[in-house]
Amino acid sequence: MHEMSLAESMLQIIEDAARTQKFTRVKTVWLEIGQLACVEIEAMRFCFDAAMSGSIAEQARLEIVETPGRGRCVKCSLEIPIATLYESCPGCGSYEVRVTGGNEMRVKELEVE
Amino acid sequence: MCTTCGCGIGQALIGGHALQRSRQHGGQMHFRAREANEHVADAGASRIVKLEQDILAKNNGYADANRRYLSEQGIFALNLVSSPGSGKTTLLVKTIAALNGAQPLAVIEGDQQTDNDAARIRSAGAPAIQINTGKGCHLDAQMVGQAMQQLGLQDGSLLLIENVGNLVCPASFDLGEAHKVVILSVTEGEDKPLKYPDMFRAADIMLLNKCDLLPHLVFDADLAIEYARRINPQLQVIRISATSGEGMAEWLGWVKDGCRNAVAAKQHIV
Known part of the structure; x- marks a missing residue:
């Protein structure tokens, strides 16, 4: 359940931003999670609430923006949507598909006051 | 444990000492909602703050620092990852026995609880430090950085980091190692690489362990390797x-090459 450490890292990012950008309460957190990012969304929501408890982001709403997995075939250069890391290229059948998107774990923006 | 929010981070122990998180312990680190609310009256209406920050950036920063230190000292570091029970510790004990005397080496052992594995490594003749992650399911780069300091590594060493037995979480956490080594034992399923693809993607080398048991098992080794290479x-x-020692010479050869290259790269830096 590494989602707990990820949620704790999110809190650090939020607290750092609170210092530099001078805000005292967080109402909403937009989190971008790629489909291939090895993150279980429901676990993330659970851990977010636990990690934010007692902080300036207590009771903040978590909005998760899921981005689709994308890959590029190393053999034939075809750009393809991928949902897993073991998909073959529909063009040439090769398993050498490089991930080009969908592995993000990013705090995108905050609604603060 | 963090006294403000109850998070489990402070539970990690390195060689029996609490992990020093640079800024997570205590009330001054985790703002309290009560203190924050005192200022709400002064605050204006809601606004949007753009961040676009990678959640793993902090860990990656510590990992970069570890990697820099390791390359400056000519140390070849491996991060060994697998399910529990794949034979990581036995493999380490045999590796230590084979290299003993010829190659300076040290071991960082990661487990949720107990000092058992570090004790096994020490009795095999290598310095070892145990990280107990408490409830944590993986090692992170900050823990490993502090463990390296406590170990006092010799230049040109081999550093073997045995991660917490877990085929999921350690995949996402760079420790600053040269390579992740994934160990799959033949007593597991052939399709494990497909079930837990992230780890097989993150690793550079796979050791298919316990091959001496193959005659007694229904396990298709070629299929397991094919699945891993799909990922x-x-x-x-x-x-x-x-x-049995099968494949050990090849593994030890690979390790020695890595150590030689790390030392050569260090001389290149100097």
């Missing part, structure tokens, strides 16, 4: 048995 076509594979 990671560049994955190097060594069939090995820490018990």
Whole structure:
């Protein structure tokens, strides 16, 4: 359940931003999670609430923006949507598909006051 | 444990001492909602703050620092990852026995609880430090950085980091190692690479362990390797048995090459 450490890292990012950008309460957190990012969304929501408890982001709403997995075939250069890391290229059948998107774990923006 | 929010981070122990998180302990680190609310009256209406910050950036920063230190000292570091029970510790004990005397080495052992594995390594003749992650399911780069300091590594060493037995979480956490080494034992399923693809993608080399048991099992080794290479076509594979010694020469050769290259790269830096 590494989602707990990820949620704790999110809190650090939020607290750092609170210092530099001078805000005292967080109402909403937009989190971008790629489909291939090895993150279980429901676990993330659970851990977010636990990690934010007692902080300036207590009771903040978590909005998760899921981005689709994308890959590029190393053999034939075809750009393809991928949902897993073991998909073959529909063009040439090769398993050498490089991930080009969908592995993000990013705090995108905050609604603060 | 953090006294403000109850998070489990402060539970990690390195060689029996609490992990020093640079800024997570205590009330001054985790703002309290009550203090924050005192200022709400002064605050204006809601606004949007754009961040676009990678959640793993902090860990990656510590990992970069570890990697820099390791390359400056000519240390070849490996992060060994697998399910619990794949034979990591036995493999380490045999590796230590084979290299003993010829190659300075040290071991960082990661487990949720107990000092048992570090004790096994020490009795095999290598300095070892135990990280107990408490409830944590993986090692992170900050823990490993502090463990390296406590170990006092010799230049040109081999550093073997045995991660917490877990085929999921350690995949996402760079420790600053040269390579992740994934160990799959033949007593597991052939399709484990497909079930837990992230780890096989993150690793550079796979050791297919306990191969001495193959005659007694229904396990298709070629199929397991094919599945692993679907995830990671560049994955190097060594069939090995820490018990019978099969494949050990190839594994030790790979390790020695890595150590030689790390020392050569250091001399290049200097």
